[in-house]
Amino acid sequence: MGKKQYLECAIIINTHGVRGDVKLESLCDSPEVLASLERVFVLEGGRYREIEVTHASVFKQFVLATLEGVDDMDKAAAMKGTTLYASRDDFELEEGDYFIADLIGMPIIDNISGKVYGEVKDVINRGASDIYVVKTADGERMMPAVEEFVKKIDLEKGIFVETIPGLLSDD
Numbered sequence: 001m002g003k004k005q006y007l008e009c010a011i012i013i014n015t016h017g018v019r020g021d022v023k024l025e026s027l028c029d030s031p032e033v034l035a036s037l038e039r040v041f042v043l044e045g046g047r048y049r050e051i052e053v054t055h056a057s058v059f060k061q062f063v064l065a066t067l068e069g070v071d072d073m074d075k076a077a078a079m080k081g082t083t084l085y086a087s088r089d090d091f092e093l094e095e096g097d098y099f100i101a102d103l104i105g106m107p108i109i110d111n112i113s114g115k116v117y118g119e120v121k122d123v124i125n126r127g128a129s130d131i132y133v134v135k136t137a138d139g140e141r142m143m144p145a146v147e148e149f150v151k152k153i154d155l156e157k158g159i160f161v162e163t164i165p166g167l168l169s170d171d
Contacts, residue, residue, distance in 0.1 A: 006041055006048050007101050009086040010034055015076040016064050022076050024063040031058045040084040048085060098153060107158035108134050111151045117168040134168060141168050
């Protein structure tokens with residue numbers, strides 16, 4: 001499966017102050033991860049343009065950032081709604097961690113029978129564990145991404161699971 005080099009990491013949701021700072025909604029695991037980035041990218045005309053992050057700090061669940069070249073409120077306001085990207089090279093993943101973008105579209109496979117239940121449509125992260133939204137023949141199903149169910153993730157083959165009856169199929 002092809003891996004995207006640039007991953008969505010934030011959305012500029014507002015200006016902050018009069019010097020061109022921006023308020024970011026983090027699409028990373030946490031605002032702290034976003035605030036640690038030294039550079040971000042914007043997609044312009046099909047190409048990614050690098051922007052240096054000269055300062056960033058966490059404010060509640062948001063990040064306040066100073067971006068190179070954005071030095072007044074008008075420039076910051078013009079960027080409102082812009083999606084920012086990060087290079088996957090700028091992250092160090094721990095063993096067993098994966099980018100959500102790499103999991104989308106992966107097949108969910110029964111670890112014992114080899115049956116393919118469907119594919120990951122989305123990953124929701126709103127609590128103690130991620131939840132996989134799985135597109136199945138029976139419609140969308142949700143499955144907690146916990147070690148009791150997820151036995152192995154192979155980025156080349158799929159996500160191997162052992163579930164309870166009725167979780168991913170009507171069988």
